[in-house]
Amino acid sequence: MILKTFGWSFAITAVGLAFAAWQWGWEAFGIVLILSILEISLSFDNAVVNAGILKKMNAFWQKIFLTVGILIAVFGMRLVFPVVIVAISAKVGPIDAVQLALDDPDRYKALVTDAHPGIAAFGGMFLLMIFLDFIFEDRDIKWLGWLERPLAKLGKVDMLSVCVALIALLGTALTFATHAHTSTGTQDKSATVLLAGVAGLITYLVVGGLSAFFENRLEEQEEQEHEAEEKAKAEGKEVSAIGLAGKAAFFLFLYLEVLDASFSFDGVIGAFAITNQIFWMALGLGIGAMYVRSLTVYLVRQGTLDDYVYLEHGAHYAIGALSVILLVTIQHSINEVITGLVGIVLIAASFWSSVRRNKALEAAGGDEDRKDPDEDKTAVSV
Template sequence: MVLKTFGWSFAVTALGLVAAVLFGGWTAFGIVAILSVLEISLSFDNAVVNAGILKKMNAFWQKIFLTVGILIAVFGMRLVFPVVIVAISASMGPIEAVDLALTDKDRYEQLVTDAHPAIAAFGGMFLLMIFLDFIFEDRDIKWLAWLERPLAKLGKIDMLSVCVALVVLLITAMTFATHAHLHAGSADKAETVLLSGIGGLITYMVVGGLSGYFEDKLEEEEEREHEEEEEAARTGKPRSAVALAGKAAFFMFLYLEVLDASFSFDGVIGAFAITNDIVLMALGLGIGAMYVRSLTVYLVRQGTLDDYVYLEHGAHYAIGALAVILLVTIQYQISELITGSIGVILIAWSFWSSVRRNRALAAAEGKAEASDRTEVSSGV
């Protein structure tokens, strides 16, 4: 099971490390290895959240997520994305941006750093909306009940998540985004943060809204299909095929890709603290992205989220923490070690809480069975 799920990740790791040695020797090997570990540690919560969505998709779309999706994640976000940032922020063509990345790495790094406020605002707002929609929803299973219960009651207010997100964005623009200029020809930082943050909010609402709409439609069609199956069994008539699942799965796949992109922002920016070589960056972050993808599928196939029910809660709290950290980094530098550690601690805490819950339930069931046996043996 492990080899089947992680086989491609192991293969990509071997090829990537060999390519690093051929490209820059053993120093490059070490840099790529460090970047791989960085990406995995920063994106573990991404895998847990992705698994919660991916388990609703069939085997075909899970394969698409591992093939087409990984191409988008590795080449799109880890290689093309930094180049696009430079091309847009510096008003240059993509070929010029690639040439700059390969020939003037310091200038390239500076341009990406200058674009960080816009990236952080967009990704921070997208992730913040995911967190807010989660904690404002009334769920049967609650991890931190003392906090989640009152928040679920507040969540009955329409559009509360959007209102809270906009207030956070406004405060961010008025505090962290001071009126300093980024670089020649750029807009005021506060204006840049506001526009980018609104862009992240709109992206979440459009992609998430479409995904939710088609997911609801899929559930309706599944109910109708079940009724048709029962009717066909009674009458012997053939039933018509339902094609809506493809649309629903496609928009859920699109939502997953945007979600992955938002998670990758901090990894791409943080990678510049280790190297400004775009080739080594793509190799290291690409290897890490492969493991995140494989881990997502592993969690789905093992049913881990069903067995450890608080894992999804811990991942969403990690998302909320990452959203806040991204917004704070508009003004202040925060170590990637802190960013990754917070996510790992929250998920480990939720995992341990799930283990304790499972043990308590097992103990309660054992006592109930023992009580039943005692009653039977006594003739009651």
């Protein structure tokens, strides 16, 4: 089962890492490996959401999502999107950005360094909004209850996450951005950081709005199908499962693609906190995207989506940490390995807390719906 589901992912990982080591050396090997793990970690909740929706689709549309969808995910968001970000930030054409990366790496590095304050502000705000919307939401399951309970109460205030993000942006513009690191030394990039940060915030709100739109359309389709099914049963007619699946399939597919694109933003933007090499970035994120697809299939086939309940928390804490790191790197340099390890450590801690919680629940009788009295204690002790 494991080999059948993850076989292609294992093969692409081996080829990708070997190519990175052969083409660029062991530093590239390490960065690509960290990026792959980071993408898998940040996109685990993406796989869970995908699996929950994908299981409602018929076999044909599942295949479409796992074939056409992977092309969009890997080549669109993980390869083209980083190039577009660099091109816009450095004010060069996409083809010129790729050509510079190939022919004149020193010039390319200087352009990326000069564009980094804008990239960091845009990405930092986008990631910060993801984290804030998560941490301010009241959830049944809490990992760090001592922190999440009071923040969930504060989250009842409308637009609090936007206000906090804007305050963080203003603080960044008045501190780190006044002495931003560039290829020619430190410069005042306050205006650039403010503009890029607002753009990142707007992008998050637009992507979230599109996701909500497709989710609402999906719910409407499901309600219509349920009413049609009840009516057919009352009249003694048979319900065509294929027709119902096909009726909602297009909106399901669009919704999944928008969701996947929105989840891809955090991986791509977070990758800029680790490296500015777009080829290393595309390779690492592409490998990670393959595992996300394989994990989605695995979760659908196994039928278990909630075994490790704290992983989503760990992924969002990693996103929050990356957002802070991105904003700090506007002025200060932070080693890429340290940046990558922060996310990995948080994910590992949440995974271990989930394992301990499952063992505690199993010992208490296996009722996962029951409130675990030691839940917060277990999580904090990791």
